[in-house]
Amino acid sequence: MKQPEDLQPVVLNQNAEVVLSKRYYRKGPDGEPLEDATGLFWRVASAIAAEEGKYPDSSCRADELAREFYDLMTSWKFLPNSPTLMNAGTDLGQLAACFVLPVGDSIEEIFDAVKHAAMIHKSGGGTGFSFSRLRPAASRVGSTGGVASGPLSFLRIFNTATEQIKQGGTRRGANMGILRVDHPDILEFIRAKEREGEFNNFNLSVALTEDFMKAVEKGEEYPLMAPHSGEAKGTLNAREVFEILVQKAWESGDPGIVFIDRINRDNPTPAQGEMESTNPCGEQPLLPYEACNLGSVNLAGLYLAGHGSTADSIDWAELKRIIRLSVRFLDNVIDASRYPLDRITETVHRNRKIGLGVMGWADLLFQLRIPYDSQDAVKLAGRVMEFIRAEGRAASKQLAKERGPFPAYAESVFGQRDLGPYRNATITTIAPTGTLSILAGCSSGVEPLFALSFARHVMDGERLVEVNPYFEQALKDEQCYSEKLMEAVTQKGSVQTMEHLPQHMRDVFVTAMDIEPVWHLKMQAAFQEYTDNAVSKTVNLPNSATIDDIRSIYWMAYERGCKGVTVYRDGCKQSQVLCTGDGE
Ligand code: UDP
Known part of the structure; x- marks a missing residue:
């Protein structure tokens, strides 16, 4: 589709400019960009809209839809995951962020998985693996009479292979490695990250x-x-294992936990086997050889000023419009994407999973003046996500009418319970939106702010300083703004110790470190309740957090119905992505 001359030009924030030009613009052989932001978003919008042509009963015209997609993205109301932005309409054409690959218990299968992971990383996707099927270290190898080296030694090979393949020259491959707690090598796995690096x-x-x-x-x-072999290999004391797990997570952030039975309880297509792993950041459980593309709605832009109640201050009608359009967008991405293996194409096309989620949640709460760590915020989280799931499902049903349900519908839990038909086996996922939130200039995913003003270390050691715009505006509205204060906030990240600021300001403008861990969990659980897949959430903790804190977080995640959880204690590693002034 030719780029129309009257497209609205894209307005980029400074950080978005840096990120797009370093990683996202298509480049020529000399490294010079072949497109600008308008060109990028038109490339994506037109490639994804062109898929309508495949469906004779489509209710949309591709050229009109391309414009709608363009406006949707460039108003920063919705963005698809990074591989879609990078690769739609290009020769590579791999558009999904999340993959899970099986690792079988033979040298051939293990090295097939290494190779397939390399192909996925090259295309900008992240991979998850379960190593639970590998025989434990020191077991017999039938064909040679030797002894096996166990999951950890193979994990090292995957790690080294990843190191060598920078993703399409853009981002380094990310991986999730999972081991079941009843695998005989579990203690070694729990201790795997003891040495930094x-x-x-x-x-x-x-x-x-x-x-x-x-x-x-x-x-x-x-x-x-x-x-x-299915052989019993002794027993361990569950509490002792849990304690070591907690201790190691306190030391380094790893390992996190996933509740694998819960993940499988929500498996929409159990006839196709069990889910044994998630993607790298944990939000997307998948079957072996399955991939999923994600997209996120920016909630920060849905605040309506000047309305009394919370409910009236959110633009629900616009949210509904965005969801309808986004679900169509993500469903088209499935067809537009070229996957690195036929097996993956088959699995993806059979289930047609998509993952629509949110970003800018903390920014919306700032505008509504609702503290993140409050019952009102938790209630609203449930309300917003319930709405997104309901509208997302309605959109998927509409697509099923036009295009047919996902091919595995009849054997799925929806088909069995006669709940559909849906076009997609899953519709909602809450991603971290690490890069998308920079592009949209909003807070990431459903996380609270890391700091009200902070330095971000991105690519090549570059440092970007950011002040939260809603915080800055509120200070001005309350006549509290001064350069001196801003410097102090950049140093500290938080305003909790600034007693000259009104209490209501300190209550609303809280950061991840100011929030009691229980609120992180309550928020995650509220979003999880209405999310088909899972919620990416890191419970960020101050350096002073104790082992008891981690234990109670892991336990709360279990009790509150989360599918997993990750913790990170500030400063527990020498190199970390986000730092407040004090941390440098
Ligand atoms: N991901 C990856 N490498 C990265 C960042 C992300 O492979 O450096 C994958 C991974 O599967 C992750 C998913 O992309 O879970 C979504 O991450 P995020 O929302 O942060 O990505 P964005 O679309 O914002 O770049």
Whole structure:
């Protein structure tokens, strides 16, 4: 589709300019950009809208839809995940951020997975693996009579391979490595990141089972099992294992935890097998050889000023319009994307999972003057996500009418319970939106702000300073603004100790470090309740957080119905992505 001459030019914030020109613009052989922001968003909008042509009963015209998609993205109301922005309408054409690959218990299968991961990383996707099927270290290898080296030694190979493949020259491959808690090598896995820098291309999570959690509760032993032979391999004390897990997470942030039985309870297509892993950041459980593309609605832009009640201060009609359009966009992405393996194309096309989520949540709360750590915020989270899920499902039903349900619909839980038909086996996921939130200039995902003013270290050591615009405006409105104050906030990140600021300001403008961990969990659980897949959430904690804090966070995640959780204690690693002034 030819780029129309009357497209509204894109207005970029300063950080977006840096990110787009470093990573996202298509470049020629000399490294010079071949497009600007208008060109990029038209490339994406037109490539995704062109998929309408495939569907004779489409209710949309591709050229009109391309303009709508363009306006949707360039008004920063919705953005698809980074690979879609980078690769739509290009020769590479791989548009999904999330993949899960199986790792089988043979040298051939292991190295197939290494190769397939390399192909995915090259195209900008992240990969998740379960290593639970690998025989434990020191078990016999039938064909050679030797002994196996175990999951950890193979994990190292995946890590090294990732190191060598910078994603399409843009971003480094991210991985999730999962091991079931009943695997005989579990203690070694839990301790894998003891030395800083080890396995640094991996997030590690232990897959906890319901049986294990019950054994922790009762202080009982639980059985280990060799996966390749089904042989019992002794027992461990569940509470002791849980304690080591908590201790290691306190030390380095890893491992996180996923509740694998819960993930499978919500598996929409159990006839196709179990889900054993998630994508790198944990928000997207998938079947082996499955991929998913994500997209996020920017809630920060939906605030309506001058309305009395909270409910009236959110533009629900606009949110509905955005959701309808975004679901169509994401469904088209499935067809527009070229996947690196036929197996992946088949699985993706069978289930047609998409993951629509949100960003800018903390910014919306700032504008509404609702503290993140309050019951009002938690209630609103549920209300917003319930709305998104309901409208997302309605949009998917509409698409099923035009295009047919996802091919595995009849065997899915929806087909079995006669709930559909839907076009997509899953519709909602809450992503971290690490880069998307920079482009849109909003707070990331459903996270509270890391700091009200902070330095971001991005690519090549570049440092971007950011002051939250809603905080700055509120200071001005309250006649509290001064250069001196701003300097102090950049140093501290937080205003909690600034007693000259009115209490209501300190209550509303809270950061991740100011919030009691329980509120992080309550918020995650509120969003999870109405999310088909999972919620990316890191419980960021001050350096002073204790092992008891981590234990209670992991336990609360279990009790509140989360699918997993990750913690990060400020300063526990020498290099970290986000720093407040004090941290440098
Ligand atoms: N991801 C990746 N490498 C990265 C960042 C992200 O592979 O450096 C993948 C990973 O699967 C992650 C998903 O993209 O879970 C979504 O991450 P995020 O929302 O931060 O990505 P964005 O679209 O904002 O770049």
